[in-house]
Amino acid sequence: xxxxxxxxxxxxxxxxxLCRQARAELPPxxxxxxxxxxxxxxxxxxxxxxxxxxxxAPDGTMYFSDITFTHSCRxxxxxxxxxxxxxxxxxxxxxTVFRSPSGMSNGLKFDAAGHLLAAEGxxxxxxxxxxxxxxxxxxxxxxxxxxxxxxxxxNDITIxxxxxxxxxxxxxxxxxxxxxxxxxxxxxDPNGSTHRIITDAGKPNGVCVSPDxxxxxxxxxxxxxxxxGRLPQDAPAYKGRMALxxxxxxxxxTATFRKVLVDYSPxxxxxxxxxxxxxxxxxxxxxxxxxxxxAYAPDGTELAYIETEIPTNVGFGRGAELKTLYITAGKxxxxxxxxxxxxxxxxx
Numbered sequence: 186x187x188x189x190x191x192x193x194x195x196x197x198x199x200x201x202x203l204c205r206q207a208r209a210e211l212p213p214x215x216x217x218x219x220x221x222x223x224x225x226x227x228x229x230x231x232x233x234x235x236x237x238x239x240x241x242a243p244d245g246t247m248y249f250s251d252i253t254f255t256h257s258c259r260x261x262x263x264x265x266x267x268x269x270x271x272x273x274x275x276x277x278x279x280x281t282v283f284r285s286p287s288g289m290s291n292g293l294k295f296d297a298a299g300h301l302l303a304a305e306g307x308x309x310x311x312x313x314x315x316x317x318x319x320x321x322x323x324x325x326x327x328x329x330x331x332x333x334x335x336x337x338x339x340n341d342i343t344i345x346x347x348x349x350x351x352x353x354x355x356x357x358x359x360x361x362x363x364x365x366x367x368x369x370x371x372x373x374d375p376n377g378s379t380h381r382i383i384t385d386a387g388k389p390n391g392v393c394v395s396p397d398x399x400x401x402x403x404x405x406x407x408x409x410x411x412x413x414g415r416l417p418q419d420a421p422a423y424k425g426r427m428a429l430x431x432x433x434x435x436x437x438x439t440a441t442f443r444k445v446l447v448d449y450s451p452x453x454x455x456x457x458x459x460x461x462x463x464x465x466x467x468x469x470x471x472x473x474x475x476x477x478x479x480a481y482a483p484d485g486t487e488l489a490y491i492e493t494e495i496p497t498n499v500g501f502g503r504g505a506e507l508k509t510l511y512i513t514a515g516k517x518x519x520x521x522x523x524x525x526x527x528x529x530x531x532x533x
Contacts, residue, residue, distance in 0.1 A: 211490055218465075218480050218489035218524050225493060228273060229280045229518040233258040233266050236513035238293040238304070238341070238457070239500040242319070243532060247273040247502065248283060248301060249513055250290045254358055255308050256414030268310060270303070273518060275506055280518070288315065292341035292391075292457065292498070297348065297530045302327075304339035304352050307359025312336050314352055314373065328352070328379045331371065334364035341457055341498075343392045343401075344530055348375045349438050351382075351401060353389035356411040363411065370403060372438050382440050387426035391457040391498070394434065396464050396528045400483065401432040401440045406454040406471070427454030429468060429485065446485030455479075457498030457513075461525040467510060469496035478512060491521060501527020 229236075232251040239249040253266035260266075267286030270293070273279070289310025290303040300318055305311030312335045314328040327350070328336070337356040344350050350373040356363055370383035370392060383389065387405035394401055407425030410416050429447040432440040449455070452472040460466050465488060467480050478499055480489040496514040501507065507526045512519040 212487050214488045215490065216524075219491060220522055220524060223491075223522050225491070225512075225519050225521045227517055227519055228278065229271070230516055231280070232271075232516040233269075234516065235497060236271075236516060236518055237291050237497045239498055239511045239513045239518065240293045240295060241500055241503045241506075241511070241527075241529070242272075242295055242301070243299045243503065245275055245502060245504045245506060247275065247500070247511055247518070248293050249273070249498075249511075249518055250287060250293060250303075252289065252291060252306070254414055255360075265309065271518075275502065284317075288313070291339070292352070294342040294344055295530075296344055296350075297346075297533045299532070302342050302344070302350060304342050306340065307338035307356060307361045310338070310359070312338060312361065314339050314342065314350065327377065328371065328373050331365065331379055331381065335361070336371075337363055337365050337368060340389070341391045343394045345394045345398055345434075345438070346530060347438075349373065351392050351394065353386075353392050353403070355388045355390060355406075357408065358411075358413040358415075360412075370401075370440070374438070380438075382438070383432065383442075385442055386430055387428070391455060391468070393458045393460055393466060395466075395483065396460055396462060398436075399434055400443075401434040402446075402458060402460075402466055403430045403432060404428075404455045404458060404468070405430060406456060408453070424451075424453075426450070427452065429455060429458075429466075429481070431483075431485075444485075446481065447479075447487075456496065459499045459501060460528045461501070461523075462528045463525055464528075465525070467499050469499050469512070469514075471495050471497075478510065489523075493519065501529070503527075503529060 237250040251269040258266040268289040269285040288305035292304040388407035391404035405426040409422035427449040458468040478491040502509040
């Protein structure tokens with residue numbers, strides 16, 4: 186090997202090491218939010234394709250979605266798995282199917298009355314938002330059409346303390362027509378009326394109302410296509426905004442863009458997110474160079490980082506697990522202890 190080649194090789198190795206070191210650096214506040222000895226614990230690994238939407242019921246049971254994309258989740262006869270909602274019992278550590286078919290549910294949330302809300306997507310899904318009464322097992326459609334047309338593919342849900350439901354409506358998968366003129370965020374009022382409130386978020390994904398009720402956080406994850414698994418891998422796609430956005434949320438439930446808190450471009454942006462009681466947000470970041478959960482202050486300052494496989498969503502436990510963060514990623518469900526308590530709607 187010539188001296189020039191050795192020099193190039195050494196410089197390349199040094200650059201790789203420095204890059205890895207930079208990515209491994211943790212915020213100075215890390216131990217304030219995540220215990221030094223905290224370890225990620227895998228609880229479930231039985232999803233067909235993609236776990237999503239993890240959320241805690243009032244009794245502490247964790248519910249999460251299993252999204253069964255049609256391009257991958259078929260049996261030997263070609264029959265499609267119909268989408269499932271699973272539940273994990275932290276006491277027994279058992280995971281069982283709560284509902285199947287799920288309507289291709291993605292984001293899940295419990296309202297203040299303990300009802301399970303589900304954002305049902307496209308790809309043979311319901312393309313609606315439903316509410317399930319766990320006492321009776323009955324499910325109700327609370328948003329099925331807007332201006333007489335189906336939604337694109339409801340994705341994530343958040344609820345304010347007045348009982349108003351906010352949900353994102355992008356399109357990532359599905360053969361169905363795209364009926365709405367924009368990928369937007371909507372609000373469902375307690376009287377059942379539905380309102381389109383955000384049209385400038387790019388491709389909205391995760392949504393979260395801050396504990397002080399003054400901010401609506403919205404993730405934009407514009408992957409450049411509307412059919413995961415349908416576009417050939419060698420086909421170029423132009424990705425759009427990859428960012429965590431903050432909107433001013435009025436007492437009336439309207440939202441006005443305030444600022445970009447974190448810009449992830451040119452890497453992929455986040456997916457779901459959840460708030461803690463201090464008002465920080467814990468975000469599932471899908472950046473392949475640094476995948477994991479990032480905790481941010483309300484101004485976008487990074488406070489902590491938990492490395493995972495590429496994640497989809499996060500949710501805090503309840504009761505004894507109020508300082509436990511549950512994470513969906515790949516085909517699995519994980520959890521890890523943290524040093525802050527999760528925010529949940531006051532019960533009523």
